[in-house]
Amino acid sequence: DTEVTQTPKHLVMGMTNKKSLKCEQHMGHRAMYWYKQKAKKPPELMFVYSYEKLSINESVPSRFSPECPNSSLLNLHLHALQPEDSALYLCASRGVAEKTGELFFGEGSRLTVL
């Protein structure tokens, strides 16, 4: 199984809503990532978890709250978002011990904030 599964694929939320994005992998990878991608732009790194601990936070606003409850699961909790937060949110994972350093990406969750 070389898949990273993201749910939901599409999400529409209001600015006062609380929602979560979910990412799951069963490759035994111990590094997991959240990226944000606006239309026609490259993905931008948001967070990196290594061994279930947050190792990189790219100065992301606190309305985005990541959580890594176990080695297979990564969540991104969303609260009080702005319309400009509408984007494709990509999750990725990497095997820490693997020589290539290759990241495996999911298909993304497309978020629309009204």
Add this chain to the structure above:
Amino acid sequence: DAKTTQPTSMDCAEGRAANLPCNHSTISGNEYVYWYRQIHSQGPQYIIHGLKNNETNEMASLIITEDRKSSTLILPHATLRDTAVYYCIVRAPPWAGGTSYGKLTFGQGTILTVHP
């Protein structure tokens, strides 16, 4: 991580080789060159990586100049399904440690369009 420069867009005829250049003149000794691509509405996909030797796998070949300041990704027989944005990324390997441990930073990439 070192900065990379890629052409904004390129065209290629189906069945021909696609040669995508990348400049990385500030690359340092322990940094690898990685290539990813992103087909429309999908997540990025790893293609290949290398340090200083040329590399080949089932998807592509990577040619790195002797001074390591530039590289070329070669898709030997491009198909319509190779139409995508191709990202050249220079980074230290994850096992190098340091504050950028694990980071993968995307530049603007090259939009490759393969024509019938």
